[in-house]
Amino acid sequence: MDLTLSPSEQQFREEVRGWIEANHPGPEPEAGLEEVMAFRREWQQKMHAAGWAGISWPKEYGGRGATMIEQAIFVGEASRLEAPSPANVLGLAMGGPVVIAHGTDAQKQRYLEPILTAEEIWCQGFSEPESGSDLASLKTRAVKDGDEWVVTGQKVWTTFAQYAKWCMLVARTDPDAPKHKGLTYFLMDMELEGVEAKPLVQITGEGEFNEVFIEEARIPDENVIGEVGGGWSVAITTLMNERAGLAFGAIAQVANGLKRLGALAAETRTNGGTAAEDPVIRQRLAQLYIEAETMRLNAYRGLTKTMQSGIPGPEGSLGKWQWADINQRMAELALDIEGAYAPLARGDEHAIAGGAWQYSFLRSRANSIEGGTTDILKNIIAERVLGLPKMR
Amino acid sequence: MYFDLTDEQQAIKATAHEFLAARYKSERIRELAESEHGFEQSDWEEMAGLGWQGLALPEEWSGQGLGIVELAVLFEEMGYALAPSPLFSNTIAGLALAHGGSDDQCERFLRPLAEGKLRGTPALWDAGSPATIGEFTMEARADGDGVVLDGEKVLVMDAAAADFLLVATADGHRHVVESGAPGVTVAPATSIDLTRRLYSVRFEGVRVAPENSLPGSDDEYFPVFHRVCVALAAESTGIAQRTMEMAVEYAKDRQQFGRPIGSYQAVSHRCAQMLLETENARSAVYGAAWAADAEPESLPTAASMAKAYASDAGWRVPDASLQVHGGIGFTWEHDLHFFLKRGKANAAMFGDAKWHRERVADAVLSAAGEPVSA
Numbered sequence A: 001m002d003l004t005l006s007p008s009e010q011q012f013r014e015e016v017r018g019w020i021e022a023n024h025p026g027p028e029p030e031a032g033l034e035e036v037m038a039f040r041r042e043w044q045q046k047m048h049a050a051g052w053a054g055i056s057w058p059k060e061y062g063g064r065g066a067t068m069i070e071q072a073i074f075v076g077e078a079s080r081l082e083a084p085s086p087a088n089v090l091g092l093a094m095g096g097p098v099v100i101a102h103g104t105d106a107q108k109q110r111y112l113e114p115i116l117t118a119e120e121i122w123c124q125g126f127s128e129p130e131s132g133s134d135l136a137s138l139k140t141r142a143v144k145d146g147d148e149w150v151v152t153g154q155k156v157w158t159t160f161a162q163y164a165k166w167c168m169l170v171a172r173t174d175p176d177a178p179k180h181k182g183l184t185y186f187l188m189d190m191e192l193e194g195v196e197a198k199p200l201v202q203i204t205g206e207g208e209f210n211e212v213f214i215e216e217a218r219i220p221d222e223n224v225i226g227e228v229g230g231g232w233s234v235a236i237t238t239l240m241n242e243r244a245g246l247a248f249g250a251i252a253q254v255a256n257g258l259k260r261l262g263a264l265a266a267e268t269r270t271n272g273g274t275a276a277e278d279p280v281i282r283q284r285l286a287q288l289y290i291e292a293e294t295m296r297l298n299a300y301r302g303l304t305k306t307m308q309s310g311i312p313g314p315e316g317s318l319g320k321w322q323w324a325d326i327n328q329r330m331a332e333l334a335l336d337i338e339g340a341y342a343p344l345a346r347g348d349e350h351a352i353a354g355g356a357w358q359y360s361f362l363r364s365r366a367n368s369i370e371g372g373t374t375d376i377l378k379n380i381i382a383e384r385v386l387g388l389p390k391m392r
Numbered sequence B: 001m002y003f004d005l006t007d008e009q010q011a012i013k014a015t016a017h018e019f020l021a022a023r024y025k026s027e028r029i030r031e032l033a034e035s036e037h038g039f040e041q042s043d044w045e046e047m048a049g050l051g052w053q054g055l056a057l058p059e060e061w062s063g064q065g066l067g068i069v070e071l072a073v074l075f076e077e078m079g080y081a082l083a084p085s086p087l088f089s090n091t092i093a094g095l096a097l098a099h100g101g102s103d104d105q106c107e108r109f110l111r112p113l114a115e116g117k118l119r120g121t122p123a124l125w126d127a128g129s130p131a132t133i134g135e136f137t138m139e140a141r142a143d144g145d146g147v148v149l150d151g152e153k154v155l156v157m158d159a160a161a162a163d164f165l166l167v168a169t170a171d172g173h174r175h176v177v178e179s180g181a182p183g184v185t186v187a188p189a190t191s192i193d194l195t196r197r198l199y200s201v202r203f204e205g206v207r208v209a210p211e212n213s214l215p216g217s218d219d220e221y222f223p224v225f226h227r228v229c230v231a232l233a234a235e236s237t238g239i240a241q242r243t244m245e246m247a248v249e250y251a252k253d254r255q256q257f258g259r260p261i262g263s264y265q266a267v268s269h270r271c272a273q274m275l276l277e278t279e280n281a282r283s284a285v286y287g288a289a290w291a292a293d294a295e296p297e298s299l300p301t302a303a304s305m306a307k308a309y310a311s312d313a314g315w316r317v318p319d320a321s322l323q324v325h326g327g328i329g330f331t332w333e334h335d336l337h338f339f340l341k342r343g344k345a346n347a348a349m350f351g352d353a354k355w356h357r358e359r360v361a362d363a364v365l366s367a368a369g370e371p372v373s374a
């Protein structure tokens, strides 16, 4: 057992830290998703030029071929130093790995480079109005016509569809097959005729996610990833990459959040003292620190296990569940500490911490929904980790 | 970075698991729970054969010289088996002697303790006091070149079977008092936990010769306290693991409304929650155990995190398991109650969750502390 970094891992961390510190472009612009996206695009180009985009990808595809521990170190450092997110998160974390795992040589040739350079942004078109948790029930239809597929249907909650060139689209190609077997994975050009993305306004007031309407859009056959009818397993690869890639960044974000929360408590006056002296606040804050530490240690235990077995296990669901829970409770505690000032949001001159916690409070409501709801994660844990009978 | 047990640690775990599973079946635990001292000498001797009494004690005093990670491995298994044994109290006395005793005292008390030939137990909290960590009211009254002790210690583990007590006094010192010494009276306490014996011990004009007062003081005993917290948290983790397994097994078996109850989410999600709490407790325990061995400056906070978390999980998981079992879980005949009771007693010992959370709050709110790092 050794919870410290090896000399070479330490050296890698120094290298990452040095590069981020030297190149950090400062905080993201606060207003306007357009501005934010432009800012993130520029940041990703810088990352790419220095070889930090797609660090988990094999070298032959333009990545860095980093080990799992190195990936963990990289995202951990980036979050700790509050580096911006790259513009093409979904392409880097899911799209690229899926093309690498299931794509043809021609597809690798065509798609990978522009993901790394942020020239082409990717989005994930899985969820539909009637198919969320029960993804395999999705109804978007794709019918073969010559060497094209004619696609009709609707996707929803599609993050960054409005900026995307490519959509990872799962559609039903065989309505007669059992529901998991009739699906095919396509890369859909968002500029095709018949494809329209309409931003939906989220409870934060922003419009990150979209409805995507697809009306007889014609996708060329060469854009199928994997086998026709094999879309489910490709989709699973996508989701596995989503969960594995996020953990260590999330952990560092929580650590930053806790430090801010401690500072907020120390600065906020209440009952003739500061919130940091209030025994109830202290208990809640300590409990969050303890759970954050268990989450961090669980992730390292999981990493050790994954490095031995080669594949992330279903235990990753515990981490996603726990992260959502901690992240939400941090923001709840912050608003409780702020007391009567809790309603004042970004833009108000009396808002505490510039209204940052109000934003976190609202944004974190989605944490237990996006990327698999907490209830679904508990189902996965019950069935696949504990071996309990499937619910029906 | 490698966060898993080494092959040697795995071997210790496997040996402990097998040994304890063979010794402590349900009927045996029940017999011991009703016996006079709550354990059996022959088990003690077998444990000595495995070197458990001296597992984390220095080799120079006949210990095995292993670390707190190994100790945590052992106590997780002790909790899993719910082994009724003075091993825990004896381990505390051993660690205290190793940290605070003179060479002469280690020769006379620690060596035989590590060999399993003498048993020791700490006598810390004073009757009528709030039993707060590190605050003792019994005076060490000077008398000639030694001291005299008067008063009553409560919550003393395994006192009737101990050869000597390590008695804490207000000045922060510990004194070795043989349990048969004149003026010492040991009386059993009534505890909800039937698998760990508690006693109160009266001291009436008990003289301690100078060579039996340990030179160590608070500075030496806090590191002991933190290691003990980790071992106890490990034990609670074992209790959580075992009772979670019992719930999962029962949920697969038991049928209601024509299907296994584990197919109902109210039941399966309760089990998922048990797994989360058990795994978190385990991570916190091994993180702290590793700190004890490799990074002692971070031990105090890590130990408090582990003890706080495992205090809660150590009784909540058995409690949730009891709920999954329905009526049968509430019967004396079912074993669950023994686990619940030990878990709840462990939660209260050596600082409850609230006390330890306050330590964590202290550490993280003072600008120096930076315990969570990626």
Ligand SMILES: Cc1cc2nc3c(=O)[nH]c(=O)nc-3n(C[C@H](O)[C@H](O)[C@H](O)COP(=O)(O)OP(=O)(O)OC[C@H]3O[C@@H](n4cnc5c(N)ncnc54)[C@H](O)[C@@H]3O)c2cc1C
Pocket (backbone or CB within 6 Å): A123, A124, A125, A126, A127, A129, A131, A132, A133, A134, A156, A157, A158, A159, A160, A209, A366, A369, A370, A371, A372, A373, A374, A375, A376, A379, B265
């Ligand atoms: C901010 C955000 C961004 C997103 N981005 C994307 C994206 O880019 N691409 C994409 O494809 N999707 C995206 N999603 C969609 C997300 O994956 C779905 O919202 C999610 O899978 C849940 O589906 P649903 O919203 O249809 O809810 P439903 O599945 O209808 O669930 C409603 C409620 O029922 C519960 N429930 C459902 N089934 C069960 C069950 N079997 N057992 C117990 N409880 C159950 C759920 O837990 C939930 O509480 C995003 C969502 C959010 C909030």
